[in-house]
Amino acid sequence: MARLKCDACDTVIENHFRLSKFDYLSDEELYFTETFIRCRGNIKEVEKELGISYPTVRSKLDGVIKKLGYDAVSDERRLKKEEILKALEKGEITAEQAIAQLK
Numbered sequence: 001m002a003r004l005k006c007d008a009c010d011t012v013i014e015n016h017f018r019l020s021k022f023d024y025l026s027d028e029e030l031y032f033t034e035t036f037i038r039c040r041g042n043i044k045e046v047e048k049e050l051g052i053s054y055p056t057v058r059s060k061l062d063g064v065i066k067k068l069g070y071d072a073v074s075d076e077r078r079l080k081k082e083e084i085l086k087a088l089e090k091g092e093i094t095a096e097q098a099i100a101q102l103k
Contacts, residue, residue: 021068029067032060 003014025033032050039045046057062076081102088098 025064025067029060029064033064036061036064 001014002017002019003012005012022030022033032046035049036046039049043054043057043061046052047054050057052060065071084093084098084101087093088095093101
């Protein structure tokens with residue numbers, strides 16, 4: 001049973017229906033997500049559009065990812081591993097440095 005309540009007029013709707021994960025985002029999180037999609041995931045464009053810094057965009061994105069039920073930390077670790085392997089492939093770091101960073 002799902003229950004929805006309007007904060008403005010206190011109307012309540014109860015029934016057996018399923019909401020999407022996006023329905024649980026706050027207005028601010030939904031606006032950020034819409035902006036992120038409109039900018040095609042380009043963080044620099046999101047920075048400009050919202051007038052916020054790169055770390056703030058990443059933080060908001062991680063928050064939305066977690067609220068949608070995904071593990072943002074695992075994605076970050078995966079991306080970090082990819083960066084390390086690319087650096088190794090380009091000869092920017094040694095195999096020993098890559099092993100140390102992957103630990």
